[in-house]
Amino acid sequence: xxxxxxxxxxxxxxxxxxxxxxxxxxxxxxxxxxxxxxxxxxxxxxxxxxxxxxxxxxxxxxxxxxxxxxxxxxxxxxxxxxxxxxxxxxxxxxxxxxxxxxxxxxxxxxxxxxxxxxxxxxxxxxxxxxxxxxxxxxxxxxxxxxxxxxxxx
Amino acid sequence: xxxxxxxxxxxxxxxxxxxxxxxxxxxxxxxxxxxxxxxxxxxxxxxxxxxxxxxxxxxxxxxxxxxxxxxxxxxxxxxxxxxxxxxxxxxxxxxxxxxxxxxxxxxxxxxxxxxxxxxxxxxxxxxxxxxxxxxxxxxxxxxxxxxxxxxxxxxxxxxxxxxxxxxxxxxxxxxxxxxxxxxxxxxxxxxxxxxxxxxxxxxxxxxxxxxxxxxxxxxxxxxxxxxxxxxxxxxxxxxxxxxxxxxxxxxxxxxxxxxxxxxxxxxxxxxxxxxxxxxxxxxxxxxxxxxxxxxxxxxxxxxxxxxxxxxxxxxxxxxxxxxxxxxxxxxxxxxxxxxxxxxxxxxxxxxxxxxxxxxxxxxxxxxxxxxxxxxxxxxxxxxxxxxxxxxxxxxxxxxxxxxxxxxxxxxxxxxxxxxxxxxxxxxxxxxxxxxxxxxxxxxxxxxxxxxxxxxxxxxxxxxxxxxxxxxxxxxxxxxxxxxxxxxxxxxxxxxxxxxxxxxxxxxxxxxxxxxxxxxxxxxxxxxxxxxxxxxxxxxxxxxxxxxxxxxxxxxxxxxxxxxxxxxxxx
Numbered sequence: 083x084x085x086x087x088x089x090x091x092x093x094x095x096x097x098x099x100x101x102x103x104x105x106x107x108x109x110x111x112x113x114x115x116x117x118x119x120x121x122x123x124x125x126x127x128x129x130x131x132x133x134x135x136x137x138x139x140x141x142x143x144x145x146x147x148x149x150x151x152x153x154x155x156x157x158x159x160x161x162x163x164x165x166x167x168x169x170x171x172x173x174x175x176x177x178x179x180x181x182x183x184x185x186x187x188x189x190x191x192x193x194x195x196x197x198x199x200x201x202x203x204x205x206x207x208x209x210x211x212x213x214x215x216x217x218x219x220x221x222x223x224x225x226x227x228x229x230x231x232x233x234x235x
Numbered sequence: 236x237x238x239x240x241x242x243x244x245x246x247x248x249x250x251x252x253x254x255x256x257x258x259x260x261x262x263x264x265x266x267x268x269x270x271x272x273x274x275x276x277x278x279x280x281x282x283x284x285x286x287x288x289x290x291x292x293x294x295x296x297x298x299x300x301x302x303x304x305x306x307x308x309x310x311x312x313x314x315x316x317x318x319x320x321x322x323x324x325x326x327x328x329x330x331x332x333x334x335x336x337x338x339x340x341x342x343x344x345x346x347x348x349x350x351x352x353x354x355x356x357x358x359x360x361x362x363x364x365x366x367x368x369x370x371x372x373x374x375x376x377x378x379x380x381x382x383x384x385x386x387x388x389x390x391x392x393x394x395x396x397x398x399x400x401x402x403x404x405x406x407x408x409x410x411x412x413x414x415x416x417x418x419x420x421x422x423x424x425x426x427x428x429x430x431x432x433x434x435x436x437x438x439x440x441x442x443x444x445x446x447x448x449x450x451x452x453x454x455x456x457x458x459x460x461x462x463x464x465x466x467x468x469x470x471x472x473x474x475x476x477x478x479x480x481x482x483x484x485x486x487x488x489x490x491x492x493x494x495x496x497x498x499x500x501x502x503x504x505x506x507x508x509x510x511x512x513x514x515x516x517x518x519x520x521x522x523x524x525x526x527x528x529x530x531x532x533x534x535x536x537x538x539x540x541x542x543x544x545x546x547x548x549x550x551x552x553x554x555x556x557x558x559x560x561x562x563x564x565x566x567x568x569x570x571x572x573x574x575x576x577x578x579x580x581x582x583x584x585x586x587x588x589x590x591x592x593x594x595x596x597x598x599x600x601x602x603x604x605x606x607x608x609x610x611x612x613x614x615x616x617x618x619x620x621x622x623x624x625x626x627x628x629x630x631x632x633x634x635x636x637x638x639x640x641x642x643x644x645x646x647x648x649x650x651x652x653x654x655x656x657x658x659x660x661x662x663x664x665x666x667x668x669x670x671x672x673x674x675x676x677x678x679x680x681x682x683x684x685x686x687x688x689x690x691x692x693x694x695x696x697x698x699x700x701x702x703x704x705x706x707x708x709x710x711x712x713x714x715x716x717x718x719x720x721x722x723x724x725x726x727x728x729x730x731x732x733x734x735x736x737x738x739x740x741x742x743x744x745x746x747x748x749x750x751x752x753x754x755x756x757x758x759x760x761x762x763x764x765x766x767x768x769x770x771x772x773x774x775x776x777x778x779x780x781x782x783x784x785x786x787x788x789x790x791x792x793x794x795x796x797x798x799x800x801x802x803x804x805x
Contacts, residue, residue: 094636125637128644129624130361131616132440133524140299140524147359147787180637211638 084111088193088224090118090184090214093156100199100229101160107197107227108169115169117160118187119153121177138177150175181217188224196226254418254662256401256577258564259584260593261417263408267597271406274451274601275428278608281444282436299526300442306537308442309521311449313340313538314545315391315610316398319452319603321667322546324578326553327560327567328665330489332496333553335504336667337546339674341539342505343512348535351513353528354689354776359787361523362617363516363681364625369789370688371699372769374630379703381621383680384516387673388618389651389658394669395607395614396659399425401580402603405587405596418576419660425604426659429611430652434645439612442524448609453544455602459586459595460548460555467589469555478551481558488568489557503742504671510744511674514682517610517617556585563588575665615648622647658720671741672714679747680706687755692773698759706751713740768792 089104091097108115121143126134134146143150157173164171176183188196200215219226255261300308318340326333360366363384368377400422407424409417432439464470470477482490496504512518525531557567560577567573577584582603586596623644628635635643662669680703687694687702714720717740718728738746764770775788 092636094634122637122641125640125644127440127616128619128648129628129637129640131520131620132612133442133520134361136300136442137524142524145359145787146361147790148361210642214638 084108084113084194086116086191086193086195087111087113088116088118088184088188088191088196089160090120090180090196090198090218091156091160092119092180093152093159094199096199096201096231097156098159098199099231100197100227101163103227103229104197105160105163105167105169107195108164109167113169113194115160115164115171116174116187116191116193117157117164117171118174118176118184119156120180120183121149121153121175122180123177124179126177143175143177180214181221184214184218185221185224188222193224196222196224197229198226199229199231202230202232253416254397254401254576255416255574256404256580256584257574258560258577258588259405259580260587261404261408264406264593264597266594267406267600270594270597271601271604274605275432275608277447278439278444279432279436281447282432282439282441300524302530302533302537304442304446305521305525305530305534306539306541307449308445309518309534309538310541310545311445311452311606311609312440312517312521312613313542313610314449314452314606315670316395316402316603316607317667317670318542318545318549319456319606320398320402320579320582321394321665321670322549323553323556323582324575324580324665325667326550327489327557327581328573328575328578329496330491332501332504333667334550335496335501336508336671337549339505339508340512341542341546343509344535344539344542346509347513347518348532351519351685351689352522352531352535355519355685356522356525356528356531357776357788358689358772359789361520362620362625363519363685364621365629367681367684367688367699368625368629370769370772371684371694371696372766373696373700376684376696376699376703377625378630379700379707380681380684381625383676383703383707384621384625385618385647385651387516387676387681388614388621389654390676391614391670391673392611392651392655393659393662394666394673395611396422396426396655397662397669398579398666399429399604399607400659401576402583402600402607405580405583405600422659423656425607426652426656429608430615430649432608433612433615433648433652439608440616444612445609448605449541451605452602452609453541455598455605456545456548456552456582459582459599459602460552462591462595463555463586463589464551466591467555467559469558470551474551474555475547478554481554485554485557486561486568489554499737500739500742503739503745505742506748507675507678507742507744508671510678510682510748511671511676514677514680514685515674516621516677516681517613519685520617552582552585555589556581559585559588579666615651618651619644619647663719668741672719675740675743675747676710678744679710679751683748683751683755687752689773689776691756691759692770693759693764694755695759695762695765697762698755698757701758702751702755705754706747709747709750710743713738713743716740768796771795 087104087108089101123135153175161171198215215228322336364377364380367380400418403421403425404417410420412420460474464474522531561567583600586599623640627643628640684699716729716731716734771792772788775791
């Protein structure tokens with residue numbers, strides 16, 4: 083049923099909760115896992131400056147060490163967990179608007195299932211921060227499994 | 236105007252409750268309004284087109300930004316309302332004194348090029364506070380640098396707001412809202428539009444938009460100058476040289492050296508502007524994105540060329556404006572003389588007084604707005620990154636998600652915008668003076684940290700912290716003394732004459748920079764040396780060995796330290 087499962091991750095606890103489910107599913111279906119880290123170009127523009135967006139567009143992600151390390155450690159987590167469970171992993175790093183990139187990636191790579199974490203925010207917090215997961219749902223035709231993250235503390 | 240400082244002159248201004256440039260044709264003009272609206276829409280469209288381009292694979296080399304393109308971006312980022320309007324204004328109002336701006340704002344690039352650009356590139360950080368925090372191993376230092384960056388953006392933006400408001404008066408006229416003067420209404424309108432732009436599209440400061448903004452502003456300025464000179468019969472094809480014949484006809488206040496500002500004030504202003512240029516966070520960031528050190532150097536050369544196109548023309552525009560004002564409105568100097576509000580729009584005023592059609596004057600005015608918008612974009616993004624990256628994501632919430640950073644960034648843009656609007660309602664100084672306060676701040680607080688941080692390995696955390704704190708205090712003293720921000724004595728300030736003469740806010744760098752250097756060096760000497768790793772990092776930043784593009788100094792140092800440990804084991 084699922085041959086290729088996409089797991090977008092930003093390295094947060096929310097994403098990690100979803101990763102566990104995705105790895106489990108992938109090992110049950112013997113599917114290939116695609117770990118995708120999206121550098122949000124908006125966040126780069128406001129956080130580091132528009133010049134750094136230019137730098138990303140020039141394909142100089144490799145020299146932006148801190149950003150690269152964050153992306154690598156996020157997908158590495160998926161890689162490690164998948165390896166423990168004998169699942170094949172492909173790691174991707176991309177830049178743009180996260181929901182758009184996720185949807186495009188799913189389409190281009192014949193993804194059968196997207197597994198994503200969600201904060202389950204509501205009210206003002208949701209209005210302000212929005213939800214990448216929610217936007218992804220609206221941008222893709224691929225089935226999406228949403229894993230709600232409950233803060234245990 | 237006597238030499239006691241421009242500030243003294245401007246201190247009389249609060250009496251003049253409304254900013255109203257005399258002689259300027261204030262009314263709603265359809266064609267110029269369409270031009271300006273069209274221009275703003277083009278910026279937004281360019282920002283939007285740029286934004287939707289998602290890059291699926293960031294490891295593949297894309298198209299790189301060339302020297303010329305980068306030079307234009309440097310030019311647009313750099314040239315604000317202060318260059319477009321303020322420089323000609325100061326030359327018109329205070330003659331030779333205004334040349335301190337032409338000299339200071341270009342010379343700074345040489346210092347930047349020789350001592351800072353390539354070395355900063357090697358250090359490999361994204362923002363100025365990032366550099367300070369990592370170099371001095373201190374989050375407190377990072378926070379002070381971030382707050383300073385925010386403060387620089389705020390003070391700088393006051394000048395842009397004043398410029399936009401005054402030019403807006405020409406284009407849209409006084410809407411006649413009760414309780415708000417025409418200037419205030421226009422300033423609020425254009426600032427709100429700029430803030431909305433930036434909150435919608437953080438990409439406004441990206442290179443593509445910068446190039447577009449540069450082309451518009453330089454085109455408008457040069458065409459305006461050529462046509463004004465031609466129509467009024469002052470010049471033919473090279474007004475930048477031909478205005479020379481006017482010198483002997485203009486009053487002595489225009490052409491006599493140091494009639495409009497003492498020799499000391501000239502030197503102090505120039506000094507502050509030169510070193511302020513090297514400490515401005517939104518200027519330094521452009522050097523991180525270049526391909527290599529060679530491109531960094533060549534784009535500076537191109538940047539200077541593109542800047543000089545305007546700077547060599549500004550004195551000519553000022554001379555034409557002064558001559559036209561003298562013949563059509565009244566005496567430029569003496570009482571009442573040209574007001575600083577009229578001075579600030581002298582570029583637009585000259586075009587209008589030369590009898591150009593309103594659409595052509597509108598183009599000149601639109602160029603001023605383009606200049607203000609381009610620079611405000613760069614400044615606000617630098618301020619928002621100081622808050623969202625350096626303070627929020629690095630200090631307050633280390634696990635901040637990307638979305639949270641976007642939110643904090645947007646909120647800080649709105650905050651700095653609102654703050655600028657409130658304080659620009661009644662600006663007490665001309666555009667160029669307001670902007671030079673930001674330069675004094677950058678020169679006093681940030682430049683010594685960059686320079687010592689990169690070139691003297693023994694500069695340590697204690698030295699940097701005490702240097703920056705002393706610097707901030709030193710900067711505030713003349714600001715309050717001259718009553719800026721209107722916080723002390725209802726805008727009159729302490730008014731200590733000796734201080735105003737020897738440490739004018741407009742050029743406080745001349746006194747402040749050596750003080751901060753001394754404090755930083757002395758404190759660094761009497762406290763412990765920085766860790767060996769930091770010293771190696773500094774050496775790596777100007778080591779003669781070539782460095783690969785995709786590594787930073789920190790990585791090389793980590794590598795070396797590792798090698799040493801392994802060889803010790805052998």
